[in-house]
Amino acid sequence: MKSYSIVFLISFAFLSSSSTAQKTLSEGTLVYNMSVETGSGEPKMADMLDGATTTIYLKGNESRTELVSSLGREATIYDAATGKGVILKDYSGQKLMITMTPQNWEQNNNKYEGIVFDNTNETATIAGFKCKKAIAKLKNGTSFTVYYTTDVNVANKSYDAQFKTLPGLPVQYEMENGKMKFKFTLASINYNPVPASKFEIPTSGYRVMTYEETKAK
Numbered sequence: 371m372k373s374y375s376i377v378f379l380i381s382f383a384f385l386s387s388s389s390t391a392q393k394t395l396s397e398g399t400l401v402y403n404m405s406v407e408t409g410s411g412e413p414k415m416a417d418m419l420d421g422a423t424t425t426i427y428l429k430g431n432e433s434r435t436e437l438v439s440s441l442g443r444e445a446t447i448y449d450a451a452t453g454k455g456v457i458l459k460d461y462s463g464q465k466l467m468i469t470m471t472p473q474n475w476e477q478n479n480n481k482y483e484g485i486v487f488d489n490t491n492e493t494a495t496i497a498g499f500k501c502k503k504a505i506a507k508l509k510n511g512t513s514f515t516v517y518y519t520t521d522v523n524v525a526n527k528s529y530d531a532q533f534k535t536l537p538g539l540p541v542q543y544e545m546e547n548g549k550m551k552f553k554f555t556l557a558s559i560n561y562n563p564v565p566a567s568k569f570e571i572p573t574s575g576y577r578v579m580t581y582e583e584t585k586a587k
Contacts, residue, residue: 395539396525399560400426404439407551424554426529432569433529447569448475450528456571467576474581479531484509487516487536496541497556506532506543516543522559 402424422439431451437444442461449455453472459465470478485508492503494517501517518538527534541556 392521392523393561394523394525395428395559395561397429397564398562399428399558399564400539401557401560402426402554403557405553405555407553423557427564427568428524428526428529429564429566429569431526431528433526434568435529447571448529449569450526458572458576465576467572467578468581468584469578470581478581481508481510482531482534485532485535499539499541499556501541502538504536506536512546514543514545517541 404422404424422437425436425438427434427436431449433446433448433450435446435448442459444460445458447456447458453475455470455475457468457470459468485506487504487506490503490505494501494503496517499519499521501519504516504518505513506516507513516533516536518536518540520538522539524539533540539556540554542554544551544553546552
């Protein structure tokens with residue numbers, strides 16, 4: 371076999387292995403299941419939140435993150451190109467839309483600015499992915515654990531400020547709020563196209579407030 375043919379075959383094999391090693395998610399849907407651990411103080415709240423799901427819709431620069439529980443539903447729609455977003459809350463029949471400017475978005479996610487992910491030597495297989503364990507450290511001194519995979523690369527890193535600098539896709543992570551600990555675990559990834567309607571901002575049916583108005587209460 372001629373030398374250039376061998377080089378071609380080696381190059382082709384390298385490109386093929388590289389393309390299958392990592393997938394880029396520029397459009398699709400991520401679903402996470404949530405479980406709650408709690409102390410003795412908030413058992414009823416934990417029961418209401420346990421079993422909730424978080425669904426993330428991605429399409430180019432646009433993202434929509436929905437949290438659905440027995441309490442109700444909440445969605446955040448964000449356009450990374452403009453920096454603008456809205457939060458939609460629907461609890462007990464009360465529907466509220468909070469509008470956010472680019473400055474509001476930064477202020478709301480300020481606690482994640484400068485977040486550092488320290489890799490450990492631990493690995494685990496979660497949801498079919500080989501994951502690395504990292505400790506996320508925030509500037510306020512708090513931390514949380516995240517398992518992530520480098521097999522999937524999310525094109526729009528701005529969909530979640532806390533993972534904007536994570537070198538991979540979060541597969542499982544834990545967060546604490548008071549005595550409650552929330553664990554999010556990836557349940558599925560769907561690479562099918564997402565309808566543009568998922569990112570449309572409602573024009574009626576919601577009480578509209580600015581981000582500043584909600585902070586003034």
